[in-house]
Amino acid sequence: MENLTFYHGFVVPFVVGTSVLFAVIFYKYVRWFTRLPRRDRQKVRRGIFSFATVRAVWECFTECLLHRRIWRVNPLLGYMHTSFALGWFLLIVVGWLETTAYLGGRFVPLQGHIFFKFFTTGLEHGPRWGIDFEAVMDLLLLYVLSGLALALFKRIRSRALGMRRTTRLTFGDRVALGSLWFIFPMRLLAESITSGLFGSGGFLTGSLGGLLAPVATQGLELAAWWGYSIALGVFFVAMPFSRYMHIFTEVPLIFLRRWGLRSEVREKSFDHFQIEACSRCGLCLDPCQMQRDAGLEQVQSVYFVRDRRYNRLTRRVADTCMMCGRCEERCPVGLELNTLRLNSRHALRNTPANDRYAYARNRDTSSGGGRTGYFAGCMTLLSPRILKAMESIFAAVGEEVWWADRSGGVCCGRPLKLSGEVDAAREMMKINAEMFSKQEITTLVTSCPICLKVFREDYVLPGIEVVHHSEYIERLLGEGRIGLTPGTERFTYHDPCELGRGCGIYKPPREIVRRVGTLVEPAETGREAMCCGSSIAGNGLDKNAVGKMGVAVGRAFEQTGAGSVVTACPLCKKAIARNTSLPVADIAEIVERHLVPAK
C-alpha cells in the first residue's frame, strides 16, 4: 500500500485538459469580475455576507444539479439533465470519499482520484466505513449512463422528451459533445477490464469485467484507460469554448443574480455571465412563434446568445424578435433574454440623440385637468372605441380627467428603446415626464401596455402612480364606484405581452371579464400567452411573418369556442381583429357595455 504511485503515461491528456480548463475559466472569470461596473461591484460587496448567499447556494443545488425547472417542462428531459449533472457530481464526490476511505488522509493527486481503479488494483477490496463503494460508484455510473442513453435517444427523437426542436450545434459543441459521449462508456470499459483482470469491481464493472476476462489483456486495459483519459482531456479543453461552459458559469451567475445584479439597456460585463451560462438546451425554440408559425430560423434566443457569445451577431438576428418574452419564461437558467437582445440592439445601432426631438418640446396639446390623467398612447388614438369607452367610464364615476394626448401627443419612447435607440428614447421620455410633472395628477391611467411598461420602468414620476386602465377599472369596481351588469356571453382573453409578462398584470382584466360573462382561456395563456405578432419590438419582421403569426393567433382564439375576444392593448386588438371572424374588443369596451352608473 505504501508503494502506490499515481502516475502513468495515459494520464497526460487528462492532466493537460484539466489544466487548460481551469486556466481558461480562471482567466475568464477574473476578467469579467474586474470589469464589472462600480455599482455592480458594490452590490457584490453588500450581498456577499447576506442571506442572499445562502439562497444562492440552495439555488445552485436545485438548479445546477437537480435542474428543477427542466423537470417542470418535461420529466424525461429533467431526468436526462439531472443524471448528467447530479450523477457526475456525485461520482466525483463519492469517488473522493472512496479514495479517502481506502487511503486515509494521505495526499492523492487529482489523477489518482479520477483513475483510482487503475492505480489501486493492489488494494484489498471490500467495503470501507461500512459502505460498498464499488457498488455505489457502479450505481452512479449506471445512473449517468442512463442519462446518456436518453441523450442519444433525444438526438433521434426529441419530441419524446417534450421538445419539438433542438438546437443546431457549433463545431466546439460537437467536439465537446462527442467526447462527452465517450467519457462514461470508456470509463465503464476501462474499469470493467481492470476489474476483469484483477478480480474486483461492483455489480456493473465486476460482472462486465467477468465477461471480458477471457479476452482482456494488459494492452487492452491500457488502451481503454488511454481512451478514457483522452475523452476527458478533449472534453475539458473544448468545454470553455463550447456550450458546456454553462456548467461552471451558472454558479457565479446564480450568486451574482442573488446579489442583485441585472443586465441593462447598455451592454456590460455582467452580460458575459448570462451569455456563457446558456447551455443551448434549446427550450426557448418551441415557444418561439417566429419559429413555429412564421418559419423563421436561427434567430431565436439560443442562436442570438450563441452569436453574441462568439462575436458574430448580425443585425438581422438582433432585430428579428418580437421580444414577447415567451422564451424568457421558459429559460431554465433564467436568462434575461429580452434585456440582452435589447442591449445588443443598442450596441448595434444606437444613434446619437442630437437633440433630434427638440421640435416636440413645449408642444403641450393636452386638455382638461384634475387629479387623474389619461394617456391614450399612439395606438389608442387609432382605436377610438377604446377612447370613447374610457370617456364613458370616467364620466360614470364623475372623474375629472386631464387628457394628455387626445389631440396627438409625443410617443412614450418605448418603441425607440426597443429598437435600440436608447439615447433618443430618453430624450422623448424627458419631454413626456416634464409635461406630466407640470400637472396636478396623482394617478396616470393609460390604455396602452407599451406605454405602461415604459412609464413604470424608465420614467421617474414622483407622486404619480401609473396604472393600466384594467387596473383602474378593477379599482373602481372594488371601491364600488361603478357596477357591471352580469351577462352570459363567453369571452376569451388575450394577454398582451407588455401587460402580462411585461408588467405582471394578469388578474385585473380577468376579474373584469368574469364580472360580465364567462371566461374561456385559450390553450396558451397567462405567462405562456401568445404574442399577437404585431409587437412594437418586431421591426425586423416583414409583413408576411407578421401575417402568418397573426393567422395562428386568430385560430387559437377561434378554437376556444368563445363568442368574442377581449384584450387590453390597442395594438393586440387590431392584430387579432384582422385574423378572426370573432368580434374583438378592448376590456374598456365591454365594461362600457355593461356599465351601471355609480350609486
Added chain:
Amino acid sequence: MKRTSWRDYEKEIADDHYYYARSCIRQNFFPGSETTFLRIMRDVLGKDIYDDPRHTSCTGIGYHTDIVPLDTTMAVVARQFALMTEAGYENMAISCITSFGLYTEILETWHEFPETEARARENLFKATGREFKKPANLAHTSDLVFHNREAIAAQAVRKLENAVTGEPLNVVEHIGCHYAKIFPKSGIGGSEFPYVLAGMVDEWGGRVVDYPERRHCCGFGFRNYLVQANRGFSIANSRKKLESMAPYRPDFMVANCPGCAMFLDKWQYAIAEMENVTYGADGRGIPVLTYEEMAGLVLGYDPWEMGMQMHQVDVEPLLARMGVAYDPSGKFLGRAGKYIGAPETAVVNSFTGDRIYRIKA
C-alpha cells in the same frame, strides 16, 4: 439634321432692301459680328441694307425686366418703324432676338387689338411728330443668312470640317427663346425644331448635335441675370445645357441671340472659376460663335477682324482644328495696330486639372 418637319414652318423672307436694326448687347460684346453681317450682305451677296445711326434700343431688356411699360415700348418701336418708313424701306432686318421677338409681339398685339396700334401712333405723333408704315417683312438677321446660305456656300473657302481628318465639326446650335417660342410661325422651323442655324451648319458641311437639352433656355432670363441674388439660377440653366451637350464633344456652339451667345460663353468662364469644371473635350471651354462669325470663317475672313478676340472662351483651338490661318500676335491689337493688352489667364482657357465634366457613357 435629318428632320424635314421644319418645312412646315416656311417663312417669307424678303430678298433685298433692308432697314437694319442693331442690337444693344451685340454692339457691346460682339461688335465685329454686326460689321461682318453688313460685309457679307453687301460684299458677298450684293444686297442693299441700310444701317441707320438714328435708331435706338427697342427697350426689350427694360420691358422684360418690368421697368419699361408696354406703351412706352410700343412708342419706341413705332419710332423705329417711322425711321424705316422715312428711309424708304419696308423690310426690317433685326440683329437682336429680343428685339425681333418684341417687334413680332407688338405687331401681333396691334393686329389683335387695333386700339393699341392707334394709341401707339398717337403717342408717337405727339412725342415726335412722326408717322409710320408697318414693315412689310420682318426678319431676324439670322433668317437672312439662312435665306442666303447657299449663295454663301458657293463662295466659301472652307467647310465646317476638321482640316486634318476631313470629319465634319460637331456644332451645337442654340436658338434664342424669343425667336420662335412665342410665335412659332415667326421662326424658320417653328419653336420645336428651329432650322435657322441648323440649316446653315448643314449647308456648310458641319454636323448638328441633337442633344437632350437642346431647347432649354441659356439662362439669361433678364431679371434672373440682372438681379445678382438670382444669378445662381441663371448660371444653373447654362450648366444644365453644358452638361447635356458635353458628351457629344461639340467643337463649338453657334447662337443667333445676343444674350445666349454672351451667357453660354461667359458662364463657362464663371463655372470654371467657381468650380474648376470645363466642358470641352480638350479640357477647355467650348467656343461660342455667332452665325456671322461662323459664316465669316467659312468665307475665309480674318478672325480678329471679325472681333473673335472678344470671346471669353478662346477660339484658337477651333481655328487650328479648322485650319484657319491667323496671326496669333494680332489678337490684341486695336486700332492702328496698337496693343490693347491681354486679359489675365482664365481656368476656362488654360485648364490643366482633371475636373473635366464627367462624360457619361
Added chain:
Amino acid sequence: MQAALSLAADGLKPVIVERSGAVGGKLRDWHRLFPTMTPAQEVLEEMAGRLEHAGVEVMLHTEVEGIGSKGVTLAEGKTLDAAAVIVASGFDIFDARLKEEYGYHVYDNVYTTVDIERMLNKGHVALHDGSAPRRIAFVHCVGSRDEKVNQRHCSKVCCITGVKQAMEMRELFPEAEIYNFYMDIRMFGPGYEELYQQAQQESGINFIRGRVSEASPTIDGRIQIKAEDTLVGRPMKMTVDMLVLIVGMKAAGGNERLAASCKGVTLAPSGFVAPKDMFAGSVETGAPGVFTAGAATAPKTIGESIAEGAMAAEKVVEYLKKAK
C-alpha cells in the same frame, strides 16, 4: 335573374333559390345607378316583371347549405334536384366597423355608401340630428386594397359609386362643400371618366389624393379627419359634418361553405369563387355542372353581372347537351 330568364327562354326549368324575401339582391337597396343615374328600381322591376311573365319558380326565404352530387342541399336537409347549378350569390358588404379609426358606429355622423343609398331611397338624407350637412367627405377604398383588413383586392365599383354619391349630395345640398379622398381613381367603364369630370367641373366636388388615416370627434360633435394631400406633400386635416365611407365588396361569407360542400369548387385567396379560367371559362368552376354569375367570383358591376347571367345560362345549355 338573367340566368333564369335565359334558361327559361331556352325551354329549361330554372328554379331561383333566394335566402331573403325577394329577388334582386343588393340592387334592392340601391337608389340610382351609375353612370346614367337610372333608378335601380326601374332595372329591378323590369327584370322581376320578365321573371314573373316567364313563370320562373322562385323559392324565397330558403337557405342553401351546399351543392351535392344530385343538386342543391337546402337548409333542414332538403335537397333540390338540379342538373346544373348557377351560383349567383354575390358578395358581402365590407363591415366598416373593422376600420375602427374611421369611427363607424363610434361617432354619429359616419355613414357608409350603403347607408347613403338607403337614405336616398327613403328620400331623406340628413345628419344624425336631422340637419343638413355643410361639409361632406367621402373616403375611398374602405375595405378595399387594404391588407390591414385582409382585403387586398380592388372592389372596382366604389370609385364610381363615390363619384355618383358625391354628385347626388351636390344635388341635395347645393351649398355644401364635398370632398373625395382617394388613393387612385379607377374609372374603367363607359361613361365613368365623363361622370368623374362632370363631378369635378360641374358639381364642384373636390378630389384630394390622400388616404384618410383617422377620424376623431370635435367638441361640437363634428368629425375631424386627417389625411396627407399627397400631391402637395403636406398633411392636412379638416372638420366635416358627414363622413361617408365608400365600402368595398367582400367575398360572400357562404363561399367557404359552398367550396367545402362541392368538390372542384375552389376559392381564390381573396375568398371569391375561383373561375375555371379568367377568359373563356370565366363562368365555370372546377366542378362540372356548377357555374357562376356575377359578384360571386369577383367584384362586378350590375351590367357585368347581368351579362354573366346570360353567359352562364348558355354554358348550362351547352353542358346539358353534352351530358345527354
Added chain:
Amino acid sequence: MNAVNFGYMISVARGIDLDRNDLTSARELGDEMPEFRACIACGGCTATCTAGNLTSFNFRMVQTLVRRGEYAGAYREMNKCMLCGKCRLVCPRGINTRGVVMLIKRKLGDY
C-alpha cells in the same frame, strides 16, 4: 474650391435627375426589404404620423425621395420619427414602415 467669389452660387437643380442619381442604395434598400417598394403613396402614414403632427416630417415624401435616389437629408428627416408605429397600423399595403425608417437610417446615415 471657390477660386473666385462672384457673389452668388450656382443654383442646385430642383428637378430629380434619374440619369445622374445613384440608385444603388435605393436598389439595395429594396432588395433588403422588398415591401419598401410596395408603397402606393396614399399618404396615410404621413397623415397619422405622431412626429408629423408636431413638425414637418413627411414619411411618405422622404421614403419616396429615397427610392428616387434623393438621399440628401433623408437620415436627418428620418431621425425625426418617433418609431411609434401608427403608420404601420394604417398602411393599406401592410408595409413594415418602422423597419423602413430603421433601414434608411442605417443605409443612409453615418453610423
